[in-house]
Amino acid sequence: MLTAYYVHRLPADYETTRIHARARERGARWDDAQDLYFKAFLLREAGQYGASENSYASFYLWRGDAALRSFLLDGHYENVTKIFGRAPIQTQLAIDARRGTATTARFARLDEIDIPADANLHATLLQEIEQNRVEAGQRDVVARAISVDTLRWRITRLTLLDSVPETNEPNEPNPQSGASTLFQVVHLAKPLLHTL
Incomplete structure (x- = not known):
């Protein structure tokens, strides 16, 4: 398994309702994609849930x-780059x-956390x-994936939730999870999620 993740930063005055419309339109095209467990269309809106800027991921x-x-x-991917430009794609090995x-x-x-050089x-x-x-196994979790970047030796944890996380302030560093970012899910395509 592999994870792929990219973020497009949006202007401060960007009309984020356009992202919701895009997710509704394009999201259904991913609902039966082969070899895809899930694709999360993600949005951060400045001033909401700790976000200081607008971004689409x-x-x-x-x-x-x-x-x-x-x-x-x-x-x-070209469908995305035509509108938002070419963002780097972080590709990692999913370990669970x-x-x-x-x-x-x-x-x-x-959540992203660096693995210390002296760690086992x-x-x-x-x-x-x-x-x-x-x-x-927590009651509000839809799915959870852990991946590792073997170039930078960094763990990425993605948790899809049906409610706002109760612990820790979003977007704040935390000793156990490193950098943490909270997104709104505007669409979840989940063709093979049921097989996990």
Whole structure:
């Protein structure tokens, strides 16, 4: 499994209702995509849920690299770049992904934490997988995915939730989760989510 994630920063005066309309229009096209566990259409609106700026993001959990290759070669990413420009795509190896019991994703919490150079890498990754299993069992979780960037040795945790997280202020550093960003989910395409 692989995750792919990119963010487009939007002007302060950008009409974010256009993102909602785009997600409604384009989201349905992803609802039956092959080899895609889910794609989250994400939005941050300045002044809401701790956001200081407007941004539009997409987070994918792919079954494998062939699906991500097709996404790039079949022109799907070009549909985004024509409007928002070409953003770097952070691609990582997913080490664990699980479906939760909640059904409607309204928020996504993205936590990124660097793995210290002197940490036991094997133990750290196993601990992340175990934590993912426990967290995915929380009642408000729709899905949870953990991935690792092996270039920067950074863990990314994505949690799709049906309500605003109660613990910690969004977008604030936290010793256990590192940098944390809260997004609104404007659409969740979930063709293979039921198989996790």
